[in-house]
Amino acid sequence: MANAIIDVVSADELPQIVALYNQIFRPARNIDTFRRRFQGRHNPLYMLAKVGDEPAGFFLGFETKPDTYYAWFYGVLPQHRRSGLGSQLMEAAQTWAAKQQYESIRLECYNQQRPMLHLAIELGYDIVGIRWDADRNSNLVVFEKLITATK
Ligand SMILES: CC(C)(COP(=O)(O)OP(=O)(O)OC[C@H]1O[C@@H](n2cnc3c(N)ncnc32)[C@H](O)[C@@H]1OP(=O)(O)O)[C@@H](O)C(=O)NCCC(=O)NCCS
Known part of the structure; x- marks a missing residue:
């Protein structure tokens, strides 16, 4: 289990x-x-x-529909991977x-993002579709998980 502290932070922490x-991730994006x-x-x-005191991972999301939350971007620095931090996030x-x-x-994941495909299955997400991303000329695998049981 990752020995990490996960905090919900404000938009001030975006930098x-x-x-x-x-x-x-590549390509880099500006704020x-x-x-x-x-x-x-x-x-x-x-x-x-x-x-410890060092940032090691993040999660960004927003509502996509009134009943569905969208996990937009999330990741863990390479040196902290495979210790449960991604799952914890x-x-x-x-x-x-x-x-x-x-x-x-809901989350979407390119075929090349193999660790995330594994993690989504491991966390009990279902594959609910495939979406063509014309910008990247690639398919996105669409996953969803019911979370009402964890309320
Ligand atoms: C996907 C990502 C967040 C996973 O983070 P992580 O902290 O390594 O994940 P965990 O340690 O919680 O992994 C949990 C389980 O997922 C599966 N898994 C994770 N990475 C895997 C890999 N590289 N290969 C196979 N299975 C993997 C395993 O079942 C793992 O359990 P185990 O280590 O006991 O075998 C991390 O690899 C990452 O940041 N990748 C780049 C960014 C990205 O693709 N983000 C998602 C799309 S926005």
Whole structure:
């Protein structure tokens, strides 16, 4: 089990989260692209995971439909992987979303994101579809999990 502290943080922590994002994902994105995407979104969630005092992972999400919460981006720094931190982050987001009365969580994942495909199955998500992403010329696997049971 990861010895991590996971906090729900405010949008003020976005710079730290974007710094983590840019250590985990390519291409890099600047903070304005995140601010733009969150504009007008209902119930944004910013979560930061720390191991000791060091940021180690993050989760970003927002409402996609009144009953469905969308896990947009989340990741763990390479040196902290496979110690349960990714699961801890997803479970914290699920618990938060259930408390907000959402019935399910949705996430989307490219075929190349193998660790995430494994993690989604491990956490009990169902594959509910495939979506073509014309920007990336690639399919996204769509996963959903009912979270009402964890309310
Ligand atoms: C996906 C990601 C968040 C997983 O984080 P993590 O902290 O390593 O995940 P966990 O340690 O909680 O893994 C839990 C289980 O998921 C599965 N899993 C995770 N990574 C795996 C891998 N590379 N290969 C196979 N199974 C894997 C395993 O069943 C694992 O349990 P185990 O270690 O006891 O075998 C991390 O790999 C990551 O940040 N990837 C890059 C970013 C990304 O793809 N984000 C998702 C899309 S937005």
